[in-house]
Amino acid sequence: MQIQHQVHTAAQQPERAAQLREGDVYRATIKERKGNDEAVLSIRGREVVAKFEGGIPASDRATIQVTEPQGDVIRVKTLHADGQQPRTNEQGSTGRQQELNQTLRQLGVQQPTPELRQAASILMDKGIPLTKEAVQELQRFMNEGKPEERLQTVQAIANKRLEVTANHLRAVHEALHGRPLNQVMTDLAREMDPEFKPQPVEREGVERDANRSREVMPQSAREHIDTLMRQNGAFSSGTIEQVERTMRQPEQLHQLAREQLSGSLSTLSTSVQGNQAQLQQTLSLLEVVNHAEKTLQREPSLEKVLQQIQSQLSGHQELTEAIETDLNKVMESARDFQEKGRELKARQELSTMIQQIKEVAKTSEMQSLTVEANTYVQNEQFQTSVEMTSKSIAVTTVTEKLAQMTADFKSLQRDITRNLDLVNRQIEQFRSQAQHHSKPLLETTIKKLDNAILRSEMMLLADMRTERQLMQASSQLHEAKKLLGKGRHQEANRIVREVQQLVEQLNFKPSETKIMHYTAANERALREAQLPSQSFTSQLNETARGPVQEGSPRAMFEMVRGLGLNRDSEVAQQLASGRDQQQQDSSQRDLKTTLLQLARGEEEGSRVQQLASQALNNVTGQQLLSRSDQQGNLQSMFFQLPFLLEKKVENLQVFVNSRNEGQQVDWENCSLYFLMETPKMGEIGIVVSATERQLSVTLKNDKADFQAKMEPLVEMAVEKLGEIGYSINGIKYTHLSSETEKTEQETEKSRQQPVFTEKGFDFKI
Known part of the structure; x- marks a missing residue:
């Protein structure tokens, strides 16, 4: 499946090569000479006609400054030109420094540092224009931190052909060298809610994975024992019996636990059913309706829902004959819908009926109360009805x-x-x-x-x-x-x-x-106040939990959307379609939008505002680093995705290199690198290279038992990849650091994040 490159930002406009500004400095190539002072220049991949002040330089490569950008023929002056004679390395280095010094002096920097000269050289070699404003921002940026990291940021901006601005420098640097996004967002969530704890995935999914892992491990044990018996010949009967007894123990214990649990639940169920009639008679109609309502919301089996609602409501002394007749009709209708496979429609019918009975119960109960109690109940009932109206609307929307x-x-x-x-x-x-x-x-x-x-x-x-x-x-x-x-x-x-x-x-x-998840999301959207401080924690939790269905590409895409990595392109599409601002705000429920609101709405300099700005820069930097290069043949992308691991939000870094096929990633021929930190196994790196849909996978970690623990999981992944058209060429396991014998400090130094080079990210560790 062809994956379209949808990650954009507002800065990602078409190349500005033809929109030259006065004072801009470029490295230009003379393509054609037209007399003594006019020539066709190639600037940033585009050809323009230029008139030189003082004549055309003799060499074909020169650094020029735009003096008059208007008109069909722009005016430029030569700052310096490449020499005609070859230089020695030392002369060439000295000459290049002099040229850069001269250029930077023209732009207002009289004593440039070696780091600033190197940064300017990187940008000019890529055709990035230098202006006085850009050089000032660049000088300020290079003086603020580690030169090596700062130069890597400049190289990334040059490779993506981004304009040199404070926002671009800050965002790209934050994404490459700032605090991991998961840490910043977790701190921000706890700043707004000190009791914030990420919610784990559904228990059903955990139990399913645990059962599958348990099945894999006994099977592996059996295969291992069979191999030993083949290699070593016959064992004694006592040994074989002991091994078989040991192998049966986990399954027997698991089965015993299930039987005991099942028996306890059966006893409890019988007890509840025996007392249900007496519940039925002592509770008010409103309380019984509330029970029925919760049953409809929480019970996944529609058959059980019908049975319990029938037993809870039918024959209640406060129900009129007409309402009970209507209830029986709705129950029959719901069963008909169930037989036709239209479960959502059946639940909607039941929900509507319950709401009607609830209104009757409210009226009946309020008539029997005093004026003061009646006022209290009205307020309470109003709050409850708002929530249930949200639920009803959400279910209707999903239907x-x-x-x-x-x-x-x-x-x-x-x-x-x-x-x-x-x-x-x-x-x-x-x-x-x-x-x-x-x-x-x-x-x-x-x-x-x-x-x-x-x-x-x-x-x-x-x-x-x-x-x-x-x-x-x-x-x-x-x-x-x-x-x-x-x-x-x-x-x-x-x-x-x-x-x-x-x-x-x-x-x-x-x-x-997915239906339950979709319904819950609609209900939450209707119930929640739209204050960013109230919605951020739930949005972070939703994003960190990741795709609802394992292995689902659409769910993964929705996770990226939820983070806001393609927010700007979607906003642009909405503006182009003529939607008003209110519609745009209501449709944008991603984390980047919330971070923008927090960064703008919180008090300047507050802890929340600082953390929101830091996280916002990180997300924007990812967008810039994933920008599609119109002039290059290669496409590189970078993501930091928060994900939930053992009740903690961790960070998954994803680096992508691919051929650029019209702003599309070539899924059949690409390289991906995943880097994550885990509590038990430490740092794990996974390199995936696809060539004509043939995958080569390398898993990297420094733990001695890494391969043994990963192999069962890898087998499952291989099976899923095969279902969508990939085949595995080979799987290798290796160390993450170059030498495991190094001290902890040296090992930490030997680990490096993939470096952003001209050809994309370098995955060498």
Whole structure:
């Protein structure tokens, strides 16, 4: 699947090579001479016609300063030109320093430091313009900290061809060399809520992973014992019995615990059911309705919901005959919807009925109270009704969305199968010449499919199987496109037919977990006050918990959106579409937007304001470092993603190198480096290199038992990667530091973050 590069910032405008300003200093190449004082110059990859003050320099490379940028022919003057005769290394170094000194003096710095000269040289060699303002900011920046780190920041700005401004320098430096984003955000959350504790993922997911790991470990033990028996011949019967008994113990203990727990729950359930009638009679109708309401919200099984609501409400002495008749009708209707697989609609019907009964209960109860108590109850009931109205609206919203998504999926299905059928017929008709006729429609189909996976709302609720099948279809169509380009039309046609059949058989199946998550998010959005200080902790917790479904690319994309890494491009799209500011603010619920509000709204210099600004700079720096280079053939990206690990927010650093294919990352040919700090295993690095969808993976850590602990997890990951079209070339394990025998201090020095070079990030450790 082709991943579109969507991370932008407001600074990412088209290159300004043609928008030269008076006083800007550039390194220019003379492409064509037109007389004694006029020439065609190449500046930042664009050609402009320039008139030289004092004549054109003899050499083809020169440092020039713009004196008059207006008009079709700009005016420039030469600050210095490359010499015609080759220099020795020493002469060349001295000469370059003199040239840089002269340039910097022209821009207001009379005594430049060696670090400033080096920074200016880096920028000019990349075609970045130097102005008086830029040099002043650069001088201030270079004097504030470690020169080596500061030069790495300047190199990153030059490689991304960013304008030299205080904001760019500060943001990029914070992302590369500042405190990890997870630490800053955790401190900010605790500053606003001293009791902030990240919430772990759902218990079901933890138990599922634990069960799977438990199954993997006994299986590995059995295989290991079988190997020993084959290698060493027969063991004594006593030894074999002891081994088998030992292997059975974990499973037996686990089974015993489950049986005991099941028995306890059964006893408790029987006890509750036995007393339920007496609960029923002593509680008021309003209390019974509240119980029924909680049952509807919390019980995942609709069948149990129907049973419990029936037993809780039916026959209550405060229910009128008419209301009880309506209740029975709704229960029958809900069961009909359940049989048709429309569970959300059934729950919506029940919710509406419960609200009606609740209103009746309120009226009845309020009539029997004194005036003072009645006032208190009214206030309390109002607060409760606001929350439940939010719940009702949220469920209604999800139901409507689900119906629309189902229709959208069927429409997508029809469009793709129709397109693939046409591609199939074109290939059969034109055979070896099919590439010219079929390629445009095939590319359109791939783009439509990829957009559905990453951009449409369908994948927000689709189950994991459907999402992976769509990814597999995209991967196969990319392969068919390549085969067409090689003239292998029969193989391409076979793949197109297979994908067509796959898409035709797809069925849009929403995931229950995703539906619950989506409903909760809508309810929270309706209930929560929109104050940044109140929403930040919940947003951080949501982002740190990561994708709801393991292995889901769409969930991962939503996590990146939640952090705000593509906020600016989405705001620009909203402005272009003509939406008003209020709509934009309500639709932006990402962390970057909240950080902007905190940085602007809190008292200047306060701890909250400082932390919000620090985190904001980090996020903006990531956006700048992930900027698409219009002039380069390579694309590099950098992310710091907070993730929850053992009830603590940790930091996952992601470095990406790829070919630049029209602002797209080439997913079939790219390199990724993941770097994370874990409480038990320490720092872990994972290098993934993809070449024609063949993956080479290297896992790095300094612990002696690292490989043994990782292998079961790697096996699961390999299986998932295979499902979406990748195959593994090889997996290697190595040390993170170059020499494990080094002292702790030396080892720490030997570890380095990937350095931002001209070709992207250097992953060497």
